Amino acid sequence: MxxxxxxxxxxxxxxxxxxxxxxxxxxxxxxxxxxxxxxxxxxxxxxxxxxxxxxxxxxxxxxxxxxxxxxxxxxxxxxxxxxxxxxxxxxxxxxxxxxxxxxxxxxxxxxxxxxxxxxxxxxxxxxxxxxxxxxxxxxxxxxxxxxxxxxxxxxxxxxxxxxxxxxxxxxxxxxxxxxxxxDSVTKAHEQISATLKEKARRCIRRNLRSPRLGASMLCRELGMSRSSLYRLLESEGGVQRYIQHHRMAESFALLSDPSNAQQIVVIADDVGMLDLSSFSRAFRRQFGISPTDVREAARAGLDPSLAVVDRGTKGVVSGLLARL
Known part of the structure; x- marks a missing residue:
């Protein structure tokens, strides 16, 4: 069994x-x-x-x-x-x-x-x-x-x-x-919030590279006040964290592609992170490993997600990286 x-x-x-x-x-x-x-x-x-x-x-x-x-x-x-x-x-x-x-x-x-x-x-x-x-x-x-x-x-x-x-x-x-x-009032309210959140998600994906991506841009795109935007994305950890999540997710996908020959600094720029050091720190906070670790794992034909550890975990990354 x-x-x-x-x-x-x-x-x-x-x-x-x-x-x-x-x-x-x-x-x-x-x-x-x-x-x-x-x-x-x-x-x-x-x-x-x-x-x-x-x-x-x-x-x-x-x-x-x-x-x-x-x-x-x-x-x-x-x-x-x-x-x-x-x-x-x-x-x-x-x-x-x-x-x-x-x-x-x-x-x-x-x-x-x-x-x-x-x-x-x-x-x-x-x-x-x-x-x-x-x-x-x-x-x-x-x-x-x-x-x-x-x-x-x-x-x-x-x-x-x-x-x-x-x-x-x-x-x-x-x-x-x-x-x-x-058909209930509660469901209608939930649908409106979900629609706005989906619109925010699409706006972020379209503008990942833009240095102007932030609360002001989202407020204009969604036609809502800053306080309403903060309430909408409160469950996601806030506006900046929600944007950061999508930037890190996109960079992880790019680095996991073994056919992608872009330098890490270029990938960082592509997702709107103009400073490589800030990008590397944010990436490690999100996934527990560095951008270089993910790229090396992908090029070795391994699944980079197996090397990811919980945010905040310290020490040597076990599993996949140990086999590189």
């Missing part, structure tokens, strides 16, 4: 910390199938009782903030976010963002997970962001559950031409089923 469980943990290591909650000696008979298409992936998972946690440490290592719509086919899910906790019945979809802490626990189950890339489908970001952490126990939620189950049955037989047309059709169905269900 231990070897099977370790293999399962390794498979999900970049996204979730996984722990078995089954004390029996029946082994860990897990099975996972993945179908990928442009900007989306459908994952079919059968596994014994387990707990999966998207920790803040993992989020720092892997800044991917895609959405995941999950359906437990046979069993309920105990779901916990930063401030909320809920039990999601079998057959009911729920939405998580990989950019936020989450923990879920379930018994023996067959689950479907629809992964949606935020950058590819940002036009309905507010609907998915407002629905995250909720059990979509509505008629439209039931329709979405049946639709995703139908995808699982039909995907293996799709032609390449059909697969190319599929993402927009799936996105339309998801948007219709989720957005229409948000």
């Amino acid at each position: 231990s070897q099977q469980l370790e293999a399962w943990r390794d498979w999900y290591a970049g996204s979730f910390e996984v722990a078995s909650i089954d004390a029996s000696d029946r082994g860990f008979a897990g099975k996972s199938e993945v179908w990928k298409f442009d900007g989306m992936a459908l994952v079919s998972v059968s596994a014994p009782p387990l707990r999966a946690v998207r920790t803040k440490s993992l989020i720092r290592r892997d800044p991917t903030d895609h959405w995941v719509i999950t359906i437990g086919k046979r069993g309920a899910t105990d779901l916990m976010l930063e401030k909320d906790q809920t039990a999601v019945p079998a057959g009911v979809p729920f939405v998580l963002s990989l950019g936020e802490f989450s923990a879920n626990q379930r018994n023996l189950d067959h689950r479907l997970q629809l992964n949606i890339a935020r950058d590819k489908f940002s036009y309905f970001a507010p609907a998915l962001d407002a629905a995250r952490g909720q059990a979509l126990n509505t008629p439209l939620g039931g329709m979405l559950s049946e639709y995703i189950s139908l995808l699982e049955r039909q995907l293996p037989g799709l032609t390449e031409a059909d697969a190319q047309r599929l993402p927009q059709a799936v996105a339309g169905m998801v948007a219709a089923c989720i957005a229409t269900s948000m």
Whole structure:
């Protein structure tokens, strides 16, 4: 059982910390199938009782903030976010963002997970962001559950031409089923905030290189006051930290590309960090290793994310760098 469980943990290591909650000696008979298409992936998972946690440490290592719509086919899910906790019945979809802490626990189950890339489908970001952490126990939620189950049955037989047309059709169905269900005043407020945050995120990505990127630019782009902007991004650690997060995430991606021959000072400039020393210090604070470490790992054919340690950790970086 231990070897099977370790293999399962390794498979999900970049996204979730996984722990078995089954004390029996029946082994860990897990099975996972993945179908990928442009900007989306459908994952079919059968596994014994387990707990999966998207920790803040993992989020720092892997800044991917895609959405995941999950359906437990046979069993309920105990779901916990930063401030909320809920039990999601079998057959009911729920939405998580990989950019936020989450923990879920379930018994023996067959689950479907629809992964949606935020950058590819940002036009309905507010609907998915407002629905995250909720059990979509509505008629439209039931329709979405049946639709995703139908995808699982039909995907293996799709032609390449059909697969190319599929993402927009799936996105339309998801948007219709989720957005229409948000009819309360609270949900409307959440959607407005999510829309503004998505607009701020796009503005930052467009202007990473600009030395003028800051609160004033975001206020102009979003048409809001400075105090409102600070409230909007308070949960992200503040305006400057939110901008810094995106700059460091982009630089990590560039340094992790072994085909990128740019000097580190050029990459620092590309993400709006004009001073190399400041960039290196910020990078090490964010990821626990230096830009040079990431570049050397990538050029050695290794995964740089395996070398990332928690922010504030001191000492020698273990794991990947030890093998360089």
